[in-house]
Amino acid sequence: MDDFDFLHGSWDVAGRRLTAPLASDPGTWAEFPAPPVVRPLFGGAGNTDEITFPALDRQGVTLRLFDREPERWSLRWSDSRTGRLDPPATGGFTGDRGDFHGEDSHDGRPIRVYFAQHRLGPDTARREQAFSADGGRSREFNWIMDLTRTGQVAV
Template structure:
């Protein structure tokens, strides 16, 4: 899933919210608004504390979980048709930063989500793609782990103005079975 890309100005543009994007004027959508498409992530704009729980080893039957915290700052991009977030992950072995960027395709109703990790600058992951149905967003990609093909699934759920839940799962058998290997719960702080 890792693909080398010269990121240059793209990364620089995404790492900080543009000066003209007045985040204080971004208003949460009304509770009855359809959050199944373009506006599915609108409530995520702002600053969040994160509680992470992830398996130490993936797809090996490991049952050891590590827990750590983090912070996230989320803003809209592409005139509302995209968004990005800057993440501080406070792993037991040391802190690192990551950046997520998302883009919505109105023709398909799908979002594409890319991850860029400061530990591997210049490498951006192949996007997971999917959509929201009944308030739950499910996104998939093909990847490899230890040289073997796997499927990756991200799930976003329980998105409110003050909280959200994210999960990552891997499948070694083409999607027949899934191992959830990372959970994150977010609480809005600003």
């Protein structure tokens, strides 16, 4: 239940995103900074991750909650462009790696979404996102963020 506790605090992010995911020409990778702050909820059974993307002119929040019955995490994203809460990705951790899967849509077509959270040490982490338009047989990574801790959040 405390899988995400290592993320509590403030971070610098070196991010990059694919400019045209799932396109016949996926475009290029665009780099962006993003300083998130992760705060705990429910004594470790949840957290919020507020992030600002100055270069993308938007903000976002991730809500992570641990469902005690199946012992799985649910991750939900919302950003200032849409104002909606995206469908959940669910999963869990094995060691220092969390794997999460969900169903969503991209440009009007159904996709499978994959997120990976890597704990690389006490002050470094990585997040990756991939989409699949073929039912999960293949994945295209389209969003990668390398995190470096800048401070702890008081709990």
